Amino acid sequence: MKSEADPRRTLALGPGAEFDRIRGIIQVLGPNATGLGDDCALFPSGDTFFALSTDVSVEGIHFRLDWISLEEVGWRAAAALSDLAAEGANPLGLLAAVTMPDSAAPADLLQMMNGVGTAGASVGATVAGGDLSSGSAWSIAVTVIGETSQPVTRAGARPGDARWVTGMLGGSRAGLEAWRRGAEPTPEARRRYAHPEPRVAAGQWLARHGARAMLALSDGLGGDAAHLAAASAVAVEIDLALLPVALEVKQEADRLGQSSERFAAEAGEDFELLAALPPEFAGATEFARACGIPLTRIGTIKSGKGVRFMLAGRALELRGFNHFG
Amino acid sequence: MKSEADPRRTLALGPGAEFDRIRGIIQVLGPNATGLGDDCALFPSGDTFFALSTDVSVEGIHFRLDWISLEEVGWRAAAALSDLAAEGANPLGLLAAVTMPDSAAPADLLQMMNGVGTAGASVGATVAGGDLSSGSAWSIAVTVIGETSQPVTRAGARPGDARWVTGMLGGSRAGLEAWRRGAEPTPEARRRYAHPEPRVAAGQWLARHGARAMLALSDGLGGDAAHLAAASAVAVEIDLALLPVALEVKQEADRLGQSSERFAAEAGEDFELLAALPPEFAGATEFARACGIPLTRIGTIKSGKGVRFMLAGRALELRGFNHFG
Numbered sequence: 010m011k012s013e014a015d016p017r018r019t020l021a022l023g024p025g026a027e028f029d030r031i032r033g034i035i036q037v038l039g040p041n042a043t044g045l046g047d048d049c050a051l052f053p054s055g056d057t058f059f060a061l062s063t064d065v066s067v068e069g070i071h072f073r074l075d076w077i078s079l080e081e082v083g084w085r086a087a088a089a090l091s092d093l094a095a096e097g098a099n100p101l102g103l104l105a106a107v108t109m110p111d112s113a114a115p116a117d118l119l120q121m122m123n124g125v126g127t128a129g130a131s132v133g134a135t136v137a138g139g140d141l142s143s144g145s146a147w148s149i150a151v152t153v154i155g156e157t158s159q160p161v162t163r164a165g166a167r168p169g170d171a172r173w174v175t176g177m178l179g180g181s182r183a184g185l186e187a188w189r190r191g192a193e194p195t196p197e198a199r200r201r202y203a204h205p206e207p208r209v210a211a212g213q214w215l216a217r218h219g220a221r222a223m224l225a226l227s228d229g230l231g232g233d234a235a236h237l238a239a240a241s242a243v244a245v246e247i248d249l250a251l252l253p254v255a256l257e258v259k260q261e262a263d264r265l266g267q268s269s270e271r272f273a274a275e276a277g278e279d280f281e282l283l284a285a286l287p288p289e290f291a292g293a294t295e296f297a298r299a300c301g302i303p304l305t306r307i308g309t310i311k312s313g314k315g316v317r318f319m320l321a322g323r324a325l326e327l328r329g330f331n332h333f334g
Numbered sequence: 335m336k337s338e339a340d341p342r343r344t345l346a347l348g349p350g351a352e353f354d355r356i357r358g359i360i361q362v363l364g365p366n367a368t369g370l371g372d373d374c375a376l377f378p379s380g381d382t383f384f385a386l387s388t389d390v391s392v393e394g395i396h397f398r399l400d401w402i403s404l405e406e407v408g409w410r411a412a413a414a415l416s417d418l419a420a421e422g423a424n425p426l427g428l429l430a431a432v433t434m435p436d437s438a439a440p441a442d443l444l445q446m447m448n449g450v451g452t453a454g455a456s457v458g459a460t461v462a463g464g465d466l467s468s469g470s471a472w473s474i475a476v477t478v479i480g481e482t483s484q485p486v487t488r489a490g491a492r493p494g495d496a497r498w499v500t501g502m503l504g505g506s507r508a509g510l511e512a513w514r515r516g517a518e519p520t521p522e523a524r525r526r527y528a529h530p531e532p533r534v535a536a537g538q539w540l541a542r543h544g545a546r547a548m549l550a551l552s553d554g555l556g557g558d559a560a561h562l563a564a565a566s567a568v569a570v571e572i573d574l575a576l577l578p579v580a581l582e583v584k585q586e587a588d589r590l591g592q593s594s595e596r597f598a599a600e601a602g603e604d605f606e607l608l609a610a611l612p613p614e615f616a617g618a619t620e621f622a623r624a625c626g627i628p629l630t631r632i633g634t635i636k637s638g639k640g641v642r643f644m645l646a647g648r649a650l651e652l653r654g655f656n657h658f659g
Binding site: 017027030031033034037038040041042043044045049050051052054055057059061062063064065066067069070071101102104105106107108115118119122123126127129130135136137138139140141142143144145146148150152154156 | 342352354355356358359362363365366367368369370374375376377379380382384386387388389390391392394395396426427429430431432433440443444447448451452454455460461462463464465466467468469470471473475477479481
């Protein structure tokens, strides 16, 4: 269901240092910025909207080449495809601005671009442009473009709606934590880190079935749930006991002395979709059959503002997953 | 005049190491790539096309902060706006993927984004999205989106057409060469390097007045003229004596022991438009009145392939301007 407000207005963001930076940019740009704060920038054209999003992946910050291959770097650098999914959009193309170290071989670049191309092809998008530079480390900024007649922004959730999440959470972080302690992740955790699947079919299904607001989980539920609450000007209560926690999470959570629920809620880069659906929605089984992944109700939308995370009847403070620094 | 061929097909590129890399990418991607080799990626929508282009600027490769301010870095990082100009498109929005060093202050980011926003606003586009990361040096990838009902690609030039160029060439390189020898550039050379003006009005004027092919000069006439020839499957002969050489060029060319014409033809980042216009075109005076910059005929299109640069009756070999390495 399309939000009735102008889908190109700037949306409020939740708390956090990275988002303070974005708030600063919105303020300094004034009228020179429009529509910031959603998963995608929207450009209307006739009866439809083109949706764009950009993501940058930097060696040493977002990935390490002793962990994953350049082809995997390319695939996961196309994570902005998940932002198209969260808009309910149909992906069309990708542009890749690549910086490569002088020490890299020509074949290295081809491997990385092959990863970008394969990620795009998995959801019907082709590589349609790019730029190349040298630099001191690998870096790749991928911009994606898609199309949707009814964009689902972060701003349409209403009190009484339920909060749902696709797939399973925490798998990518389980991979990351294994590498950090010098171990090899389980194959499933590795796959979730290196080959995240953009939830394009899921996003379109949810858009068709009444989703009022959606967001792609990149910074973790701890941070991202607050963005959806802020953009929709509502409060959210999430019951962590309901979280769909990936099987591969438990071992890594135990090592950190955390509950699996906290580990999964503070995990980043799951790229699952967080959606607000009307209270009468009862299509989780149909969703699972159509999309091949679960859809789990994890909380409710209320009047007010902010996010409350509950576990076993107690409120918890959660951290967002912060790439930045 | 719109090229009759599919504006989304992949176009041939001229010679050069950077373009060998792009040819390699096109080959490895196969059907996972479409429409590479033009200034912009084109996405049709009803009667119109959305045009996208991305450019990355890396500290130490494309700019140095002891030469220009972060606001100027942001302005010139939006150079992909010139690619929209070369398509005859109307700019709508920009997305900026920024990597900043940990040592940077919050105000530094705002200054850079203010430069991006001001460059966009100068041609009617707003900042509509972005991403932030930390990293070892400043880097900014700006993606632009515009709209045009009649895209002018690099592919429509025909034998008998004349080759024209907007504005004056070599000014940006004059600034660069001055800094390289430890001097401060003249104000005009500095402005051309730090504040290039996207030739949007000029591109739209040329599209309306019959331009068959256009390209934004970023790598220098020595390299870029060959792209237009390759994409259009024609030969080009350029008379360097006709080049509109910026006044500030002579001093720097003399220091390098080069003719001003060679210096200007091998200069990069002028972001002027190279256009193929039909032989009967006689609107240069009208163009100058409408756009406030000169339009100069510098050569002719012939059957065959490749580019021949002539000066005082002799053929010259020219180098392209290579950021890469």
